Structures are given as structure tokens and as C-alpha cells.
Amino acid sequence: MRLVVTGREGQVVSSLVERARTHPDVEVVTLGRPELDLAKPETIERALVATRPDLVVSAAAYTAVDQAEDEPDLAFAVNGIGAGHVAAAAARIGAPVIHLSTDYVFDGSGEGAYVEEDEPAPRSVYGASKLAGEQAVAKANPRHLILRTAWVYSPFGRNFVKTMLRLAADRDELAVVADQWGNPTSALDIADAILHVAAMLHGNKDFASYGVYHLAGTGETNWSGFARHILDTSQAFGGPYARVRDIATVDYPTKAQRPANSRLARTKFTSEFGWTAPEWRESTKEVVRRLLIGETRQTLTA
Numbered sequence: 362m363r364l365v366v367t368g369r370e371g372q373v374v375s376s377l378v379e380r381a382r383t384h385p386d387v388e389v390v391t392l393g394r395p396e397l398d399l400a401k402p403e404t405i406e407r408a409l410v411a412t413r414p415d416l417v418v419s420a421a422a423y424t425a426v427d428q429a430e431d432e433p434d435l436a437f438a439v440n441g442i443g444a445g446h447v448a449a450a451a452a453r454i455g456a457p458v459i460h461l462s463t464d465y466v467f468d469g470s471g472e473g474a475y476v477e478e479d480e481p482a483p484r485s486v487y488g489a490s491k492l493a494g495e496q497a498v499a500k501a502n503p504r505h506l507i508l509r510t511a512w513v514y515s516p517f518g519r520n521f522v523k524t525m526l527r528l529a530a531d532r533d534e535l536a537v538v539a540d541q542w543g544n545p546t547s548a549l550d551i552a553d554a555i556l557h558v559a560a561m562l563h564g565n566k567d568f569a570s571y572g573v574y575h576l577a578g579t580g581e582t583n584w585s586g587f588a589r590h591i592l593d594t595s596q597a598f599g600g601p602y603a604r605v606r607d608i609a610t611v612d613y614p615t616k617a618q619r620p621a622n623s624r625l626a627r628t629k630f631t632s633e634f635g636w637t638a639p640e641w642r643e644s645t646k647e648v649v650r651r652l653l654i655g656e657t658r659q660t661l662t663a
């Protein structure tokens with residue numbers, strides 16, 4: 362099965378490339394700029410047709426949440442219109458599309474974990490642009506799986522785990538917000554889930570489970586709890602450590618508003634596909650270990 366992924370060096374893209382190495386029947390082709398530029402619709406179909414995918418994974422996105430407040434046109438062009446063109450091109454080729462979306466489509470005012478049927482109400486340009494993408498994908502290709510994920514980290518790219526380890530190398534104490542709740546999710550687990558579903562989808566004309574799903578790490582925490590676990594784990598491995606001081610969102614102003622509660626209920630994905638992500642602490646431990654043993658050490662200082 363040839364799986365074509367949009368993006369070249371993102372967290373999910375890199376994780377898919379790595380995890381697919383243990384699936385001899387899967388070939389992953391990455392497709393990014395300049396051949397495929399989501400901000401340039403004319404590049405999208407041509408690039409996708411040339412790679413002849415069995416399945417398209419739409420993982421590339423404009424992910425700079427705060428910067429998006431200053432660049433709404435670009436964020437919507439990439440995450441909304443661009444994502445729609447990817448799904449449309451897949452439809453023309455006859456391929457299903459697995460599209461990544463975000464917990465930030467919700468406003469965070471809910472009490473429990475969000476289910477797929479809950480009404481989205483994004484509070485940021487990034488969240489709104491990703492919601493536009495979900496709508497465009499669903500309209501362009503009936504054979505779509507929209508996977509909303511959250512709080513993504515990995516040994517690759519930029520993410521919270523790397524930031525905490527980098528800051529802890531220079532400081533004794535880090536102030537981290539304790540009133541935003543969610544599900545830390547390893548991109549390596551996202552890759553495993555995608556490969557699991559891809560195997561169910563491939564060549565199965567009777568596949569009837571298209572739609573929107575929440576896919577996130579098992580368990581929940583807030584950013585400060587996440588930071589503590591990262592740094593305790595790092596200390597146990599002999600890596601950098603800092604104390605974590607709880608602060609409130611109001612004490613850490615950012616351009617984009619973030620949902621206070623963006624916990625995602627994962628039961629639909631589990632019951633439909635028989636796959637559950639590992640507990641977030643376990644997956645975090647593995648990523649911290651990998652970052653500390655140095656295989657990607659140079660990126661910690663980047």
C-alpha cells in the first residue's frame with residue numbers, strides 16, 4: 362500500500378516515516394514544498410496524482426497557533442482551502458483521505474471530555490482555520506477520516522517536551538499554566554493509529570466507518586502536570602530537571618486564546634477500530650528517553 366503524506370518534516374510525518382519501517386507492506390511517500398504547497402492550490406493535484414497514492418494522509422498544516430492571529434489569510438489558505446484541495450485530489454484519484462485536525466476547534470467551556478458530536482466553536486484563528494479544513498475535506502471527499510488530536514509531542518520538530526527539557530537545562534524553576542486541561546499525544550502513537558486504520562481501509566470496498574474521530578493519548582492532565590512528568594522522567598534518566606510552579610492562564614498571556622478544557626473522548630475510535638493509545642505518561646517517557654540518549658540531541662538546542 363502506498364501512503365502519501367502531506368508535509369516533509371512535521372512531527373506526524375516523521376513519525377509515520379519511522380513507524381512504517383516496521384510495516385514491510387506499506388510505502389510512505391512524503392510530499393511537501395515546493396512540489397506540494399498547500400497555499401498554492403495549483404500545485405496540489407499535480408503533485409498528488411504524480412505519486413499515485415492508495416491512501417492520502419493530510420498531516421501538513423499551518424500550526425503556529427499564536428502567529429496565525431496575525432496571518433489569518435495564510436492560516437485559512439493552508440488549513441482550510443489547501444486541506445480541501447488535498448481531499449478533492451484524493452477523491453479524483455479514487456483514494457480515501459485521513460485528515461488531521463485539532464482539539465482547538467472547541468471553545469473549552471465544556472465540563473467533560475468532548476465527543477465528536479459536540480458543537481465546535483473555535484476561539485482562535487488556528488482553530489477556526491482547522492474547522493474550515495474539516496468542512497472542506499468532508500465536502501470534497503466522502504471517503505474521509507478526520508482525526509482530531511491534541512497536545513502533540515515527539516522526538517521530532519518543535520514541541521512542549523523539547524521546550525521543557527531545553528528550559529530546564531538553564532533554570533531551576535519553570536512557571537507553567539495549570540488551568541488548561543487536555544490529552545498529551547505522542548505523534549508516534551498517532552502514526553501507529555493511522556497505520557492500523559490504513560490496514561483496515563486498504564482494498565476494503567465495504568469500509569463504512571468514515572467520519573470524524575477523536576484520537577489522543579489515554580489519560581489527561583494540565584500543562585503543569587505534563588511538565589512535571591517530563592522533568593521527573595528526565596531527572597530519573599539523569600537529564601535536566603527544574604521545579605514546576607503552577608500559574609494561571611491569565612498570568613501567561615498569549616496572542617491566541619486556548620481552550621481551558623480540550624479533553625477529547627476517545628471511545629468512538631477505540632470501539633470502531635479496536636485501537637487505543639497508550640497512557641500518556643508511558644508515551645512521554647519514551648520520547649524523553651529518546652531525546653536524552655542523544656539520537657536527536659542537537660535538536661534540543663535548536
Ligand SMILES: NC(=O)C1=CN([C@@H]2O[C@H](COP(=O)(O)OP(=O)(O)OC[C@H]3O[C@@H](n4cnc5c(N)ncnc54)[C@H](O)[C@@H]3O)[C@@H](O)[C@H]2O)C=CC1
Pocket residue numbers: 367368369370371372373374393394397398399400419420421422423424439461462463464491509510511512513514518519548
Ligand atoms: N502540534 C500539535 O500540538 C497539534 C497538531 N494537530 C494537527 O496535527 C497535524 C500534524 O501536526 P504536527 O505534525 O505537529 O505539525 P508540524 O508543525 O510539526 O508540521 C507541519 C508540517 O506541515 C508543513 N507545512 C506547513 N505549511 C505548508 C504548506 N503551505 N504546504 C505544504 N506543507 C506545509 C510543514 O513543513 C511541516 O512539515 C496538523 O494538521 C495539526 O494541525 C492537532 C492538534 C495538536
